[in-house]
Amino acid sequence: MRITLKRPALGKSAPRSLVDELCETLAKRIRRDLGKGRSQLPTERELAVEFEVSRTVVREATKRLELQGLLEVRHGIGLRLVDKLHAPLNGALELLLPDAGQRLRQLTETRRVIEPELARLAAERAKPEHLRAMRRTQQQLEKAVDTAEAIDADVEFHRLIAAAAGNGILELVLKSLGELGRESRRATIAVTGSKLVHEHHAAILKQIEQRKPQGAFDAMARHLAAADRDLNDHFVKQK
Amino acid sequence: MRITLKRPALGKSAPRSLVDELCETLAKRIRRDLGKGRSQLPTERELAVEFEVSRTVVREATKRLELQGLLEVRHGIGLRLVDKLHAPLNGALELLLPDAGQRLRQLTETRRVIEPELARLAAERAKPEHLRAMRRTQQQLEKAVDTAEAIDADVEFHRLIAAAAGNGILELVLKSLGELGRESRRATIAVTGSKLVHEHHAAILKQIEQRKPQGAFDAMARHLAAADRDLNDHFVKQK
DNA sequence: TCGATGCAAGAGATCATACCACTAGGAATG
DNA sequence: CATTCCTAGTGGTATGATCTCTTGCATCGA
Missing domain, CATH: 1.20.120.530 (GntR ligand-binding domain-like)
Known part of the structure; x- marks a missing residue:
């Protein structure tokens, strides 16, 4: 089952990077998978193969998804799905009111x-x-x-x-x-x-x-x- | 002026990655610099030299900072400071209520x-x-x-x-x-x-x-x- | 002189490869 | 059976290369 990202469109409109595309695709997948009781994403290496991008792109995307409260990335363990959509607001408020x-x-x-x-x-x-x-x-x-x-x-x-x-x-x-x-x-x-x-x-x-x-x-x-x-x-x- | 990140502590406590450290340091710098009217961060390459980390770490950190509403990263232009701390909440609400x-x-x-x-x-x-x-x-x-x-x-x-x-x-x-x-x-x-x-x-x-x-x-x-x-x-x- | 075009430098974006550090599970040992 | 050690697989980081975009400057033509 191969899912292909939209490669960034060539043209005058603002180009969408692979990282942007992957973030959006994975965010939706995570929300869906949480509803089904799944608790892990494939590994970074697997995602890179699945989406035909470099591991750099995957890592940058996962950093974003972590911040969004959708993923916990644990060294040596893998990518765990979480449901913490309020977490970005925590961070924002701490920055706003230090x-x-x-x-x-x-x-x-x-x-x-x-x-x-x-x-x-x-x-x-x-x-x-x-x-x-x-x-x-x-x-x-x-x-x-x-x-x-x-x-x-x-x-x-x-x-x-x-x-x-x-x-x-x-x-x-x-x-x-x-x-x-x-x-x-x-x-x-x-x-x-x-x-x-x-x-x-x-x-x-x-x-x-x-x-x-x-x-x-x-x-x-x-x-x-x-x-x-x-x-x-x-x-x-x-x- | 060289600012050094805390290298991740070795030991049993949860290690803090370089990306985490850099995010936190840059977030504070951005908030301070915005107050002073600055509009740009140094380039990725410059930040990598300044903080003595690879460009990979810088890029992963900037992806996070972008999501936090602190940075806009424009291809060919550089890293522009922004003050959009509400932006993470936008994203969260769109995911919560599609x-x-x-x-x-x-x-x-x-x-x-x-x-x-x-x-x-x-x-x-x-x-x-x-x-x-x-x-x-x-x-x-x-x-x-x-x-x-x-x-x-x-x-x-x-x-x-x-x-x-x-x-x-x-x-x-x-x-x-x-x-x-x-x-x-x-x-x-x-x-x-x-x-x-x-x-x-x-x-x-x-x-x-x-x-x-x-x-x-x-x-x-x-x-x-x-x-x-x-x-x-x-x-x-x-x- | 002004507008259009092209080029180059510098910026971010992506890829590939290599190595390091952590984690968990299984095997070995006492 | 409990403890320790080892290994495979995971994420974390570094490095080097190349590609693509953006802007500013120089040149050319009207």
Whole structure:
């Protein structure tokens, strides 16, 4: 099964390089293969033969695909497919706001803009499997044996709300914010313990289950305002 | 002036490749150089000499930097610095939502979640230079001689509100949405003409100038609801 | 004098080859 | 059975060569 790249067109229009072509072809293949449960691409050498290009072109393409959050390239192992489309945004935000304090402030504010609306949409749109997953995550939060597990459950609960809201763009943004903000959640949970987080989540979940958009909005707004205060408290204590 | 990359550490921790190191170093340099008005990096050959690595490493790094929205690599010309940190998000969203119709719906919804809040924040935080720039963009919208110019001014007005809001994360997201949604603005403006867009913008700007957060929020929400309806009208007409 | 054409230098793009460093699995050893 | 070692295969890097594109300059013709 031989797939041939479009060789760059000759002419006055901007030429498309082999690397560009290969990136696009592989990105689509990766998205399709992920949906089928595949976990690896062929090796660089195999791809070079398959697409009839040099290994240079393959390597340059894979560097791009890595940055796009589609591939993990491991020395000696090969090319592993991943589904991390939010990862480019992580990198961009770190470059945009190199100062961690400033980044955190804006990150928190962004969450306060986005997440109450996501909770509202989730109350309108959540399916039974979303609700089940939220309840399961609440149990994980309750049983968490250390802060890392509590953070995982916290982040996941919020991501599930975004998923239930049915807007992939906002979900992707929230995934990025979740990863960038892991350290701040560590601080928040250190101040309040995970018990209070669990209670706030329960209040939000209840409004979603009862299909009350405004109630969900308000509960999420309260939760984030409290988290904001806790985070400020934590920073004040550190000075 | 010789800057040396950290050669990958030998040992049990995950080794950092030369490409990783060079990407990070160049990303920081690019951000700094952009702030100083520089527009080009040295050539690939020069960078290879400067950092004492092969040209292969340089090329792989530049492919990444291109994807990050930091560089434009032009055949025969060299490596031009750019400031497009939103560009990675464009690519991610196109991969996440390949169907243009679905992407447009979610994009529109995302704007309706984000932009009224941005208008609220702008009413609280806008500086005189933000307001001047908004007025200038309104003039550009009024004088626009074709749809492309009108779209440019429309997108820019919204971006300025995001800038005035003072949240770089939301501004970056909005830049991405602005570019992804250019075609839908073409459709909207085709339905209503740019005159109505100009009026809506004027109403928003007035609330911001008068420092009325809730007024700005409401005006922006109305503007986006109207645009949403116009877009739906356009699609109904096409069926 | 101005516009068109051609050429050369320098830029990135691709190829090929060689070698290095890491990883995992299988075989050997205690 | 557990540990250690070795090997094959993987990605990482270097080098040299050639190709293709872009721009600026020189020349020629009207």
